[in-house]
Amino acid sequence: xxxxxxxxxxxVIVLAYLVGAIPFSYIIGKCSGVDIRxxxxxxxxxxxxxxxxGRRSGILAYITDIGKGMVAIVIAHSVVGxxxxxxxxxxxxxxxxxxxxxxxxxxGGKGVATSAxxxxxxxxxASLICIVFFFLGLxxxxxxxxxxxxxxxxxxxxxxxxxxxxxxxxxxxxxxIEYIYMLAISLLIATFIVVKHIPNYKRLLKGEENxxxxx
Numbered sequence: 001x002x003x004x005x006x007x008x009x010x011x012v013i014v015l016a017y018l019v020g021a022i023p024f025s026y027i028i029g030k031c032s033g034v035d036i037r038x039x040x041x042x043x044x045x046x047x048x049x050x051x052x053x054g055r056r057s058g059i060l061a062y063i064t065d066i067g068k069g070m071v072a073i074v075i076a077h078s079v080v081g082x083x084x085x086x087x088x089x090x091x092x093x094x095x096x097x098x099x100x101x102x103x104x105x106x107x108g109g110k111g112v113a114t115s116a117x118x119x120x121x122x123x124x125x126a127s128l129i130c131i132v133f134f135f136l137g138l139x140x141x142x143x144x145x146x147x148x149x150x151x152x153x154x155x156x157x158x159x160x161x162x163x164x165x166x167x168x169x170x171x172x173x174x175x176x177i178e179y180i181y182m183l184a185i186s187l188l189i190a191t192f193i194v195v196k197h198i199p200n201y202k203r204l205l206k207g208e209e210n211x212x213x214x215x
Contacts, residue, residue, distance in 0.1 A: 009086045012079045016072040016090035020097025020114055023104050024064035025049045032057050037107075045098075045109025047145045062113055069094050069117020073175075082176030088185040091118035095189065099196065110196045112149040115189050119156065123173055123182055126160045133159075144209055146200035153193040157186040 026044045029036035032053040037044050040052040046065045050058020072094035073087065080086045098114040100106040119127045133155040137148030164179050173182055203209040 005080075008079055009083070012076040012086060013090050013093045016076055017093040017097040018102075019068050019072040019075070020094030021101035021103055021108070022068055022097075023101050023108065024068065025061040025109060026104060028057050028061045028064070029053055037104075043109055044104060044107070046113050048109075065098065065109070065113035066117040066120070068098070069114040069119075070121045071117075072097075073118050073121040077175045084176070084178040084181040087122065087175060087177055088181045091122065091185055092188060094118055095192070110149070110193065111189075112153070112193060115153070115193065119186070119189075121174060122177055123160060123186075126156060126163055129159050129163075130156045144204065146197045146204065146209060150194060150197055153190040157183060157190055160186055 023044060025046050025048070026036060029044075029049050029052065032049075034052050036042070036048045036052050040048045042048070046058060046061035049061035069091075073091055076087055076090035095111045095114050095118065097108075099108045099111045101108040116127065116131075119130075130152040134148040134152035137151035138145065141147035160179075160183060164183075168179070173179060200209055
């Protein structure tokens, strides 16, 4: 019995990684005639698709990158149920799949959209609040995505903690996931996103970071 649970757990974690590794942004870019690894920020993520291929392609890239994070968690839950540890490990595996995709030689995006996807499923209330922080960061930084992403990532564990402290039901934890596991994965993801954006911070200090146009 225990061995079956272990096999299922390992299987869903590997599957979550593979789902996260599907390079939708790269595929959408190629369909638009652009290898986004060679243009813009050269990052195979949704933001670079938006920058290099236009609004429609960019929006589709965001939807698919967010969607694969959501799908990874839904699949994991359908197999292991309310197993908080496996769910959060699967969540991080999906993000790692996006950042280090086996299909692109382990060179992927920053993981922000896929992180949003897993968080929307696991803690939708906190996630929606942090989306506001994302756009606030964009507005204050004059459309620098790295700032919006960082602000949202850092705000998530704080928002989750405040909601849970005020009323556990307000934290909106889905699939029966335990708060301590949700807090742990939110802190890990926030740290991971900050580290992945260090090159962006360096470019910001030099005044070389790309920003979106007003449109």
